[in-house]
Amino acid sequence: AASMFLRLLSDIQWRAAHPKWRRMTSSQRSTSTTAEPHPVSLPAQAQVVICGGGIMGTSVAYHLSKMGWKDIVLLEQGRLAAGTTRFCAGIVSTARPVSIELKMAHYSNKLYQQLEQETGVQTGYMKTGSISLAQTQDRLISLKRIASSLNVMGIPCEVISPKKVLQLHPLINIHDLVGAMYVPEDALVSSANVCLALATAASRNGVQIHERTCVSHVTIQKGQVTGVETDRGRIQCEYFVNCAGQWAYELGHSGEEPVHIPLHACEHFYLLTHPLKEPLSSSLPTVVDPDGRIYIRNWQGGILSGGFEKNPKPLFTEGRNQLEIQNLQEDWDHFGPLLGALLRRMPGLEALQIMQLVNCPESFTPDMRCIMGESPTARGYFVLAGMNSAGISYGGGAGKYLAEWIVNGYPSENVWPLDLKRFGTLQSSRTFLRHRVMEVMPLMCDLKVPRWDFQTGRQLRTSPLYDRLDAQGARWMEKHGFERVKYFVPPGNDLLDLDHSKTFYKPDWFDIVGSEVKCCKEAVCVIDMSSFTKFEISSTGDQALESLQYLFSNDLDVPVGHVVHTGMLNEKGGYENDCSIARLSKRSFFMISPTDQQVHCWAWLKNHLPDDSNLVMEDVTWKYTALNLIGPRAVDVLSELSYAPMTAEHFPSLFCKEMSVGYANGIRVMSITHTGEPGFVLYIPIEYALHVYNEVMNMGQKYGIRNAGYYALRSLRIEKFFAFWGQDLDAFTTPMECGREFQVKLDKGMQFLGQEALWEQKQNGVYKRFTMFILEDHDTDMDLWPWWGEPIFRNGRYVGKTTSSAYSYTLERHVCLGFVHHFDEKTGEELVVTTDFINQGEYEIDIAGQRFQAKAKLYPFSSLFTQRRRKDEVELSGYQRE
């Protein structure tokens, strides 16, 4: 059956058409027991070895060779395009909610379109367009949001009526539809042939392709890839690229030093039929019916239809298992609901004859985004895998970004949402992955609403106060495996179940968070912020200071006890991390970074710090519980608990001191709150956590203390125009572009990473500017809420996208943060963005196709709604993380 489908789906003709193809192994499918001789032996060394001859591996090879790298070997354990790629449904769809994924799909589409011309290999490319159907209003809203993103990228896209759907595709039953989205340039390809075309082009560019060669493991010495061991011998190499698809996890674990690639396979089913009596046109659009959980494309006059069922069947949990591979059979009972959805959508197909139900495993990741990038522990070990069944859509773009990453050291776009380093060992448990992918696969079709939280794989990392907070009504979300409080449901108020919060409109926790914010403003709140990444860096001499001065843009040579907000920048001046660093002593520093920086920041520091045994770095994240006391009365609570004066004269802003709180000594108190409000963060050795929390809550009673969660914090930081790394800030954003020049000390007397780029920006100006928008004619109760990723229009022209948003309870308005660009009206070229350019525009924010007037601000409102504080007390602008 397998070979039949190779023929059916791919119609491979490369042998006749391309006599130049350098086939490295015999093509005979010999069953004789004598081993086939391999005509061409493996090279002893190569610059890059790519493992996996599917769409990912060939795309990486193709792009690397295009960029001029020639010394590349691609190894495939079976035959090219014979894995998941062969079974791929071949739908190239740009309708993706995540911006970077959308860009990858867009590039892939353009690449595939010209691939046949470039290589001479038939790819079956057909521009059919796609129609995404909405059975509910909420679904339509989510489609409209995607349509807005596509439109501003210049990808034609239209939200259409059910009647129009019928005109585009006569077989569709439109009676239960409220609308649809039509993307006319989406395409179909034969994915196996695309893969062969990429291989052909790569091969012509000098890439050596060896089929039937199995990588057993990768050798790593001193944190650097040195070679691969295969069943046909060893190849020395500088770079290794793991494109092993669903086997990527196992391959990552095969060496002595494991590389954790968190993905897990699930069975995926689709149906093939015989042609209709009147065969379907090959140009008929592909139909995606997410509410029915199915997709339908034309296929050789009949249809190909598959879907993402609610009850997926994970497999290969225990690794490659022959029994499971053999049992990969059609499971009609499992496919039943999807078949029902298909016939409901196209009742006219009842009499269509079945050809086969195909079962092809797909790999899924813990957050439904693919995995690319370099291993945090092994330099030169790159990964591209975990496509969540969108491999053909991402293949071209993903291969391009990874090739750029290998060649240049960084890709041309912000790929942090896809970076392998967003995960650590903690997402590598097979049990966790098995449970999580069972939630992720159905999510492919579920409505993506704001503030979605995964339900599986929870309660892994918790604060010692978890039970205590939970008992007080805490509702939880998860970041990097750590449970964090969203808000506290007051006693007796239990209308808040999960489904209630699933809305694009005003959520049910609105008033609850409002009262927490009010308490932060007027009294004092405590937020458990233990999830933050905490490192200690110390040295015997000045090594720590000297190294950090090079890695951070702000001046760290401050008196002991001072806290510095600073970016950890790359050469282009972009934020690799955004952190607060306290100087604990002359020779030791305490560094606080966002929760999901734990792996990335560690790897960055490891790679950039000198290899000096006198310089010690330690991850102390787990050692401290962090309590953030926010509000004007925080000072009273703390001074009563410590018998120490905490007023600004004794404890100025951005200050750090070890002191006693209650009976507990050695508590690191810092006068920062990450919100712009007055207060302190207490870093408490975990064994004191409960004691200190109890003391704070008891003492705080008379000052009106209460618990609060991250939603309140988020509202506070956004109305104060604080940017957050990972959401607003990324490796392509410099401090100059977000009004944080004051955190850059260009003249600190020594060189630092990114300095040159920042100098240039200081002289020539910036090409985008972080801006705050206050929505003017937006009705909080009735209108759709902004989320992030909404297009920003200036004088009717697209200038950028929002990166985060929140309701400001103080302004009683929605606040969106985002970047404004200046595109030349004629050429589209990016121009310098000046303050005048920002201030002199009329702005609108597009929420799911509806535009709302917005007022642009470059500085926060703080003076308008809080009492003006002394200048040195104010945590000046622009530092925040969540």
Add this chain to the structure above:
Amino acid sequence: FYLTPSQVNSILKANEYSFKVPEFDGKNVSSVLGFDSNQLPANAPIEDRRSAATCLQTRGMLLGVFDGHAGCACAQAVSERLFYYIAVSLLPHETLLEIENAVESGRALLPILQWHKHPNDYFSKEASKLYFNSLRTYWQELIDLNSGETTDVREALINAFKRLDNDISLEAQVGDPNSFLNYLVLRVAFSGATACVAHVDGVDLHIANTGDSRAMLGVQEEDGSWSAVNLSYDHNAQNEHEVERVKMEHPKSEEKNLVKQDRLLGLLMPFRAFGDVKFKWSIELQKRVVESGPDQLNDNEYTKFIPPNYHTPPYLTAEPEVIHHKLRPQDKFLVLATDGLWETMHRQDVARIVGEYLTGVHHQQPIAVGGYKVTLGQMHGLLTERRARISSVFEDQNAATHLIRHAVGNNEFGTVDHERLSKMLSLPEELARMYRDDITIIVVQFNSHVIGAYQNEE
């Protein structure tokens, strides 16, 4: 308040039991594949009993349900003892001799029955010696009587029923020096029990019935549908022949008093039963036994009370009606159940529900299209049907449990209504008996291949 589905399940499954006839060399040579049984109490404690055993010295399997009244003592005794009486009745002369010799010389006894019991199905330890002695007396008589003829199953069943009832009566008249046992035998005799027993040996199925429990055969028609064949007659006022029989056995003068309000002498629902000596003994005997009996017995109004118009006892017999049926390949299963089931469900529905359950569980093979021509519509229809079957079935691994779920929870559309089920199961003890009776069910599944092979031999 409502019970959750899992609470409902734990109630329904508390007494379920399944037995599969073991296979040898991958082959099952028995005509019985196995059986599922279960019971749901309405009385506290439950008055129904069930038994199942394989005959070890002869071929065949015995299964029975027993519905007690006026307490559970009689049903309990019958459930423990009746199969031994039947097995002994079936034994050839040599085997009886062998057993008697073994007992005489204190050697190990040949095992007669292999019981298939749920942990809740108990045997009385205290009475075992007494019961054994009565049984031994019975086989000693059988040895003395040695007719030399091969044992007829029908005769054996009738003899066993009558003999056991006789022993129950005698033990109560003689009494026992042990006061606990003395009270026990009296309670056994003064309470009553119906019995519906199946004996399966190859294609020969015998049903011996006394009272108003019922045996029903599930037959699969050629078109796949299910029909029910009765293999017993209820012994109650609705059975004309039974009313006729009772009238024939008593003088004309009593005729109008024999059956009143559909009850024997206006009191008893079943017209045949074990125990119930109040309907069997003379008034003098009853008075003598009660007066000489323990105080507890005297305090009991029921035992002292003499039925009205009581002139020519006995009015009641334990003699069973025996029906013989030759099993055919289309006979897929047998349901034995107490009247608690039949009051709520028509036999036709029982046949359908069990039939669909058994085929659903055992024949839900994966579908493969292979080389067949199947349309999307056909496949969808097939899958929908399979799913509907599974959704009602998947909760139960036991056909008897499945049947009880339907009996208690069925709504007007014939489907299980969880709300109704939950209500019925959460009734307080004192109310439960008003809405439902004890239900005891055994579902025996036959091996059509073996039965087909038997047929071919003949």
